[in-house]
Amino acid sequence: MSKQEPVVPLEFDPRVTDDEADYLKFSEVAGGQIVTWPAVGESLFVPTFKWWPDLDAITVANGSRFVCHGAVGFSLGRYHEFVIEPMLWENGEHHPSMLAANLGGVEITFGDPSPLIAFLLEGPRDKHVGAWSDFSTVRILGVDTSVGEAAFLNACRWHYEVTGVWPLLLPVDMEWGELPAVPKSGEVASGPPMLSNVEPLRFLYSAMTQKDDTAACVYLYKIIEYFGFFSSAAQMSSLRHDHSISNFDFSKKVLELVFKDEKGPIIKLVHDLADATILSAAAENGLPSESGHKLADAMYSFRNSIVHGKYSYGFTLQAASVLQVDTLARTWRPILLALAQGAIRKFGTPLST
Incomplete structure (x- = not known):
């Protein structure tokens, strides 16, 4: 901790509305x-x-x-x-x-x-x-x-x-x-420096101000999804600079990245972020914690159940009771917050000042 005084004082003496105040x-x-x-x-x-x-x-x-x-x-x-x-x-x-x-x-x-x-x-x-x-x-x-x-x-x-x-x-x-x-x-x-990625920060603000746990989980998942997409973008950049593949194969692989592998980058990101602290918290909350991959799979299933799950896809669409506490969403909320915070810290872009 530094003893340096901030430029803008925490308190104003005299108060800003006092007659003797002459700050402006x-x-x-x-x-x-x-x-x-x-x-x-x-x-x-x-x-x-x-x-x-x-x-x-x-x-x-x-x-x-x-x-x-x-x-x-x-x-x-x-x-x-x-x-x-x-x-x-x-x-x-x-x-x-x-x-x-x-x-x-x-x-x-x-x-x-x-x-x-x-x-x-x-x-x-x-x-x-x-x-x-x-x-x-x-x-x-x-x-x-x-x-x-x-x-x-x-x-x-x-x-x-x-x-x-x-x-x-x-x-x-x-x-x-x-x-x-x-x-x-x-x-x-x-x-640490401020970050310039305003979209995930907006999602985080929305999540932190939600009283409803399910709504908060959706916003937190959006942060994970946001940074998961950029892992695909990195792969796309590698493809763009790979002169060994034909134009046909390049187009095919790009389409595969964009349309066929929505889950893969997200699972990989969660696996990378799920350290011992997060896995321990998941275990305490009764969630799969044997590995980051199992936690990621469970998270993706939970996401589908609250966002757009379909019985034909093997995911039960879930709606919380209006009379009782949604214990599943409340269980997932701190885990998703830890993952979202980890993604922001690890992949956020520093704000240029």
Whole structure:
């Protein structure tokens, strides 16, 4: 753990809404004002407004440098901030998760809402009964606006791996219920680089926010399927550069890869990912654990039973009871999560910053 202080502080003293707070700098110009936050080195043009900043007008005025993500956050240049559900401490009060990390040169912090988000989203927040001190945000510094979503998903993934809690987006015009507790640390941790594969990260976010175990399993399987496809792509690349095969054989083999071997790459990927830890967890959950291959076969059968199993194919199509807990899906969910996380770690492409 490094003692280095993050650029964006976890807490703001004075609070961002206090009269003495002067974190932002305002310069009057024709048609509005330039608002600058020196700490992150970003500024934007804010057209003249009556009560609250007009987010649509700001978006138009600043072009691609500014992206508004509705009532949950924004991206400005190389700075991004999103409102998330606050965590519940032992005293029963809601407080933000105070964590900081450097992921491959990108700073992520979880803490108090910044003065910039409090300024920009004051309009939507005004519909909510709480003050800004009731909210928490994740702040990301060091990647362009175009990859803001990928950066957010990477930050969520890191938070989960450290705390066991997956952050959930929270529009500032909505209220929340009781939330879990997480550890607090003001130190800047180091972690692996962020990843650019936004599709599997989206699947992971969807899986982690699902209450239904079967739905979560489908999303987690999609991650495994995603990376399994790329193993086929590697084989296709080898075929493309193999000058010893004829055009006819090349076409035939490509078709075989694309249409005839859907299961093979997935089975191979799961076999490679199923280490001793995953196999031990599978055994504890009553799943086949003698080998990675047997676990992979069982996973594929389970997948077919919840996605598109057909009796004629030998897979029973399964629908969970609406009155009782789906124990099979609940058993598979942590195993699929471990496999999906393993695939992301092993085959994910580092995000260029």
